[in-house]
Amino acid sequence: MELGFCADCVAGDGLERKMEDLKRAGFDFVEPAWRADDHAKLGAGFGEELKALGARTGCPVRSAIHGSFSDLGKRIRDAAGRALEMDIFARYLDTLAAAGGNVLLLPNWAGENGEDFDALYVSFLREGAERAAKLGLTLGLEHIPRSKYRNTAVLVYELVEKVNAPNLGVYYDIANGLYAGEDNLASARCVAPRVVQFHVKDYNKHEIPLEKMPLREAKAIFEKAGFKGRVAVEIGPSDDPKTNRHLDAAIKTLRAVGY
DSSP: OOEEEEGGGSOSSSHHHHHHHHHHHTOOEEEOEEOGGGGGGOSHHHHHHHHHHHHHHTOOBOEEEETTOTTGGGGSSSHHHHHHHHHHHHHHHHHHHHHTOOEEEEEEOOSSOOTTHHHHHHHHHHHHHHHHHHTTOEEEEEEOTTOSSSOSHHHHHHHHHHHOOTTEEEEEETTHHHHTTOOHHHHHHHHGGGEEEEEEOOBTTTTBOGGGSOHHHHHHHHHHTTOOOOEEEOOOOOSSSOOSHHHHHHHHHHHHTTO
């Protein structure tokens, strides 16, 4: 099983330095987040630069986060807004494909719960999945506990089922459900058939540290359902000044339980 790390959770200036530190610690890939400030550079050219960076450091981009997916629903209510968002979406896909990755994480946060959201998201995600499929990419919808719209793994799973695209699934987070009142293993069993990748982390500022999370159990649940994907760690440094000692601690914990 390949293990990666969210780029935003690694200390250091610049992505190359972060990739080098991840490789040193024994991780297999980096998961960057691209946001509105990055939109101007997104595209195949930028992706090729990232692919070269991955080859040079030995820590490639395998998945990425669509950092401006949040609150999508209210921006796609009219044709012009939808077209703009789909153009942005396509550039995320082009970048990831050129970088050599294959899973795009879509954080399902929304500040409201519109009555029209299901229809809007289903239509958008169907088209997005079709575009992604042409590039050999998979989309993973992540449950964000503070969202007003479909904020649990089970509710996100239901939306994925409505879209019914073979390359759209759930990007599961082992801790997010706890914030929303879900039993994380019960929800894992429910969504397991659609999980395409998952995040591991601690809960509530180390109230439950990574080594106390049900890592072995979650892995077993997903593998029983046929999961053969990757895992990314989402834990930031806790020391000040920030160092990357947490990388070594995280990989030690994960390897100890069979990751």
